[in-house]
Amino acid sequence: MSLLERLNNDMKQAMKNKEKDKLSVIRMVKSALQNEAIKLGKTLTEDEELTVLSRELKQRKDSLQEFEKAGRTDLVDKVKEEITVLELYMPKQLSEEELVQIVKETIAEVGASSKADMGKVMGAIMPKVKGKADGSLVNKLVQQQLS
Structure with a gap:
């Protein structure tokens, strides 16, 4: 439907x-x-x-x-x-553990190593989690993984 x-x-x-x-x-x-x-x-x-x-x-x-x-x-x-x-109309939200896993995979995919690569990682990850996660949470998790 x-x-x-x-x-x-x-x-x-x-x-x-x-x-x-x-x-x-x-x-x-x-x-x-x-x-x-x-x-x-x-x-x-x-x-x-x-x-x-x-x-x-x-x-x-x-x-x-x-x-x-x-x-x-x-x-x-x-x-x-x-x-x-x-x-009620949004897709099921991803848990923080699932998000951390996606963040780690995306960082490996784009070959990011420092906070300078933040834009590349965010650009690659947001289409994957669109509607399933809050952008500010994703941003926070990416920063944690890159530091």
Whole structure:
């Protein structure tokens, strides 16, 4: 089942169950996907859909940090709910152990030996873990392995 079909089914279910918050997040995701399709002028591939979902999730996580700093608990709760709904559509996240293994393999592949090779390693590793790991965690693990 494609992502759009899942979103449509879940949207119908959220309407039936009167889950307003979930419904608004699903509509927002559908809108973002449709806007991206229009921008690219074609139907989105799974990879492109994942990029849009990742972008939306990252925006929510950034907002969450800002709201927590500002002490806006009302908005923190709302954004946490949105993140929970968005994570339902993301692929299963890799564990830290799995990520460390991928980082080590990628460092060996590109022949990196110092922090100066950080860009090469990150460029090679991010397509492998796209949507399955947070970029800042990957960055931290790569730095640890290169030091």
